[in-house]
Amino acid sequence: MSVYRHTVDRSSHREFLGEGRKDPYTQDQIKAGDEIVFCAGCKSAFLYSSWEAMGGRHCNQTETLAEFPDAPRLGNVKKLQKKNTILTVFCYLLVLAIAVLGYFIYQQRKRIKDFQSRNLDQGIQISSMEDTQDKVNQKIVDISNKIDLTLDDCYDESITPINLEEKVFSLEEKLDCFVTERQNLETEKNNYKNQRDAYKNERDTYKNQRDNYRNERDTYKNALNAYPYSLSSGSEVSYQGYLSTNNQETNPILYRLYIPQQSRFDIDLKDMEADGDFEIIDSQGNTIDNSRSTSSGSDRLRNFSLQSGIYSIKVWNHSSRKSTQFTLRIRRI
Incomplete structure (x- = not known):
């Protein structure tokens, strides 16, 4: 397998030299007049001596490019990988931002629904309060009507002074009955109290008799024991x-x-x-x-x-x- 070697020319390969390429194997700066080889797999530029030192093999193959590539920065795999990494991170960040934005929009919509629900509940409460106010107003009107009817009854001509005197007399009789009944209850209470005191005195009498019997017993006992x-x-x-x-x-x-x-x-x-x-x-x-x-x-x-x-x-x-x-x-x- 033939190896395609290229000599770097200062005038025709100006862009290539401007990239500041280094030999991946020796890390030596590639300059004008150097004889180089391009790997057909990754298009990396190697000094011919380095290619020989590597055994003419790279990227698991031995092919080399027959022509000098015209596109700038060909074979700079590390830079491409770095760009790909940056692009991937950017995509991830973009997806995360979209997700956060979606969650924010969801929360805002939820809050809007809650506010709408609260406004609906407040509207229902206001309606209920208005109904209650109407009922209270109606009750006030009913009470006012009853007061008016009562005042009208107070001025009823059918109520004469004679009727009032009869009512007062009846109330006085009832009051006298209550007073008499109270006096009877007081008397009955005193009778029960006297009866209780009598029972108490009788109990004390029996107690005294018992004590007398005991004393008499002790007297006889002492007399018999002594004599x-x-x-x-x-x-x-x-x-x-x-x-x-x-x-x-x-x-x-x-x-x-x-x-x-x-x-x-x-x-x-x-x-x-x-x-x-x-x-x-x-x-x-x-x-x-x-x-x-x-x-x-x-x-x-x-x-x-x-x-x-x-x-x-x-x-x-x-x-x-x-x-x-x-x-x-x-x-x-």
């Missing part, structure tokens, strides 16, 4: 007391009894509303006898014998939910 009581043959004694829910078997009421000689006795625990029990204990703490009934009312021991000595009668409340009064009767047979 063991002795009964003569055929005599009896009764004690009244009160059993609370706290007076269980472990916290009983104790009565002491002195027996000078062997005797027989009847003992009754009665007048109770709860289940009370009692038992007889000797001076050593031993239980002699007891009566534990499972029902309220009374417990008793009949005709039982006791030897001479000092005994305690233990009384307690078998119920943990109800308190009760009681009477303890002791009779020596």
Whole structure:
């Protein structure tokens, strides 16, 4: 394959020299008188020595141009690529500007539609307000008409002073009825108040009686504890007391009894509303006898014998939910 070589002439290749071409291989300035070769693929100008050094091959081919190109800047691929890049960037910017402009136009159209919609809503509101104003004006007219009718009625000749006096008298009678009814209610209220006070006084009386019973019980209890009581043959004694829910078997009421000689006795625990029990204990703490009934009312021991000595009668409340009064009767047979 022959290589076409060209000698650069100062006069005929003035434009080529004006481009300031450099050898792509050695980067040497191409000047007049140099022998050069044009690559047929990219039309780049090489010094012949450089072409030989490259093995006569460029752009994957070995062809060279047979004639010296007349068009200026032929083969300046880098500059063309730069121009293409600039052109591409410009196109991208142009497309972006068009897109931004389109979005701006879209937003403006949307705003215009919103303004139109708002103006329509405002128009509807204004129309509604005008209707409301008309209704208010109509109501004002109706009220004015009613006032005029009322004034006309006030000047009605059918209303005479006699009728007015009758109405006043009727109102006075009603007022008297109201006053009387109020007085009756006040009296009834006072009666209820007095009745309440009476109930309160009665309650306090019962409370005082209960306290008296308790005091009396304590008096008898203290007397019996201090002085063991002795009964003569055929005599009896009764004690009244009160059993609370706290007076269980472990916290009983104790009565002491002195027996000078062997005797027989009847003992009754009665007048109770709860289940009370009692038992007889000797001076050593031993239980002699007891009566534990499972029902309220009374417990008793009949005709039982006791030897001479000092005994305690233990009384307690078998119920943990109800308190009760009681009477303890002791009779020596």
